[in-house]
Amino acid sequence: MEGVKGLGELERSIMDILWAHNTPMTAREVGRHIADRDLAPTTVMTVLDRLTRKGFLARTRDGRAWRYQPAASRDAYVAELMLEALDLTGDRSAALTRFAQAVSGPEAEILRKALTELEDE
Amino acid sequence: MEGVKGLGELERSIMDILWAHNTPMTAREVGRHIADRDLAPTTVMTVLDRLTRKGFLARTRDGRAWRYQPAASRDAYVAELMLEALDLTGDRSAALTRFAQAVSGPEAEILRKALTELEDE
């Protein structure tokens, strides 16, 4: 095991819920937000626990329950996945170039801007 | 199933070999290039077959043997992985910005350049 490995289906759904809220949530609360799947409460707890073990979540006590919150923002996670993909190649610049070409117009603009701001430091 | 599934360890090694050569290779040839791992010939064949099934390789007959070659360049693959990661977020611009910030200096330069060239079209 190494790197930010991709999450499973349910794991991702749960991370999405946590990412969408800005307050730490209990297992029960998460469960309510995913009610359509009709999962056993323990299923949610287990996944929450695994995500914590993997470092995706942090938890703190709240009475007898745990409150979970993302360890990093979704954007940070996504950016990390992107960097990880980039590491897969021997020729990073070629991959970067390709990526730049694949990014759509408006998004290229965003990238350009972010890079420009970077420059003034 | 959707998207560019991540490859396993051996699968990636084999893709790397294929990507490194510009000519289609037979299973035996691939095996020779990965001799240090001392795999059974059938193991290489199996993986080659799975990669083909997954769409990473294309194969054509050559006598009684198959010749395998990458369906896409490594850079294209990496770029696609990056785009896929980007799709995981709701706020693409935030993720892009973060990514831009995370990219190291020289690489930021490459990105900038690629984006600039894009502009003149």
Added chain:
DNA sequence: CGTGAACTCGACAACACGTAGTACTACATT
């Protein structure tokens, strides 16, 4: 303090991958 909500543990099924054996087929050589 007793009680039950919330937790921890362990399990099992399904699936992906690494790994490889066996059986079948086609060609060449004797």
Added chain:
DNA sequence: AATGTAGTACTACGTGTTGTCGAGTTCACG
């Protein structure tokens, strides 16, 4: 024709990850 050789296809098994829970354990709160 018989045999060896090389390549393929099919099947299989072990392990690790994820989805999914049930069974016990514990501890905060009434």
